[in-house]
Amino acid sequence: MRILVVGGAGYVGSHCVRHLLRNGHEVKIYDNLSQGHTGAVPEGLLIEGDLHDTDKLKSVLKQNGIEAVFHFAARALVGESVARPDIYYRTNVTGTLDLLDSMVATGVRKIVFSSTCAVFGVVESPISEDLPKNPINPYGFTKLVIERALTDYAAAFGLEVAVLRYFNACGAADDATIGEDHDPESHLIPLVLQVALGQRPNIRIFGTDYPTPDGTCIRDYVHVDDLADAHLRVLNHTVPGRMVDYNLGTGVGVSVRQVIEAARRVTGLPIEAVEDARRPGDPARLMGNPAKAERELGWKAKFTDIEAVIRSAWAWHHAHPRGFAD
Numbered sequence: 001m002r003i004l005v006v007g008g009a010g011y012v013g014s015h016c017v018r019h020l021l022r023n024g025h026e027v028k029i030y031d032n033l034s035q036g037h038t039g040a041v042p043e044g045l046l047i048e049g050d051l052h053d054t055d056k057l058k059s060v061l062k063q064n065g066i067e068a069v070f071h072f073a074a075r076a077l078v079g080e081s082v083a084r085p086d087i088y089y090r091t092n093v094t095g096t097l098d099l100l101d102s103m104v105a106t107g108v109r110k111i112v113f114s115s116t117c118a119v120f121g122v123v124e125s126p127i128s129e130d131l132p133k134n135p136i137n138p139y140g141f142t143k144l145v146i147e148r149a150l151t152d153y154a155a156a157f158g159l160e161v162a163v164l165r166y167f168n169a170c171g172a173a174d175d176a177t178i179g180e181d182h183d184p185e186s187h188l189i190p191l192v193l194q195v196a197l198g199q200r201p202n203i204r205i206f207g208t209d210y211p212t213p214d215g216t217c218i219r220d221y222v223h224v225d226d227l228a229d230a231h232l233r234v235l236n237h238t239v240p241g242r243m244v245d246y247n248l249g250t251g252v253g254v255s256v257r258q259v260i261e262a263a264r265r266v267t268g269l270p271i272e273a274v275e276d277a278r279r280p281g282d283p284a285r286l287m288g289n290p291a292k293a294e295r296e297l298g299w300k301a302k303f304t305d306i307e308a309v310i311r312s313a314w315a316w317h318h319a320h321p322r323g324f325a326d
């Protein structure tokens, strides 16, 4: 299939691109490189462009005979979304509507959208698709608005929509040639590995008095290659005029302390941790229920052992301590 990967120079998108190419698909990447990296994508596939440039989008969709769009492009930092909701609504909401309008105008019907567990807000884990969605920050709201818009566009224009809600994306490609490189970095595993690399003095643990076995927050770490696999599978499960949705988590919860301990074992380095107060808005436990994805897509996360996840991330960070700048 001919697929346009929007935001494909970013972390999750670049891993999906590799997976698509390995499985024989024809790929073009559309990215404004605001956070992405040319080094993350194979030569000759990148078209530099912005979501808001609908003329360019339409001509890219048309000229390349695109049959499906994978849409990863977004701003995705919760704290930043509270301070600058304007940027989040503009990029994530208006930008996605620009993309959808360009698809409708050029007759491209299939779209796979990167959503997030942040659309649920505070609910009991494990989180299944049918739980109520009450996001507690602008980032989660922008994604929920688009989930709704996608449902309405599907019904009105016959689009085939898949919404995939990721839990905590992590890990790196099997040959360690691409991996996570965000600036600023906000994800736990790369931050812990930056301590191992001597790039930061310690890792702060926000809250040690949560109602969890070791008092620290529990999250669901889902490997980028497992996410890529789900994207490929869902291509065969879209339905004209409808939105289908899947929560992509491993179903396994890992605490902050367990991540740090696993990173110490993998790297053989001490990794100093400092206990700090809770941050507002951090639920104690966030885990996905992957039953629907397993049942309908035949998808099951291969990476369920946090040490294997960290080994994969460490291979990348160790070989590229300054990310794509190396």
Ligand SMILES: NC(=O)c1ccc[n+]([C@@H]2O[C@H](COP(=O)([O-])OP(=O)(O)OC[C@H]3O[C@@H](n4cnc5c(N)ncnc54)[C@H](O)[C@@H]3O)[C@@H](O)[C@H]2O)c1
Residues within 6 Å of the ligand: 006, 007, 008, 009, 010, 011, 012, 013, 030, 031, 032, 033, 034, 035, 036, 037, 049, 050, 051, 052, 071, 072, 073, 074, 075, 076, 091, 095, 114, 115, 116, 117, 165, 166, 167, 168, 169, 170, 182
């Ligand atoms: N990383 C995670 O843990 C996680 C979890 C849940 C959901 N998600 C979602 O998955 C998607 C990908 O996340 P990521 O971690 O790979 O993010 P990323 O920042 O690494 O990638 C996003 C890409 O989109 C591009 N982009 C941003 N604005 C654009 C615009 N206006 N026009 C064109 N390109 C633009 C950026 O340059 C970047 O390459 C996002 O939609 C995010 O909300 C990520």
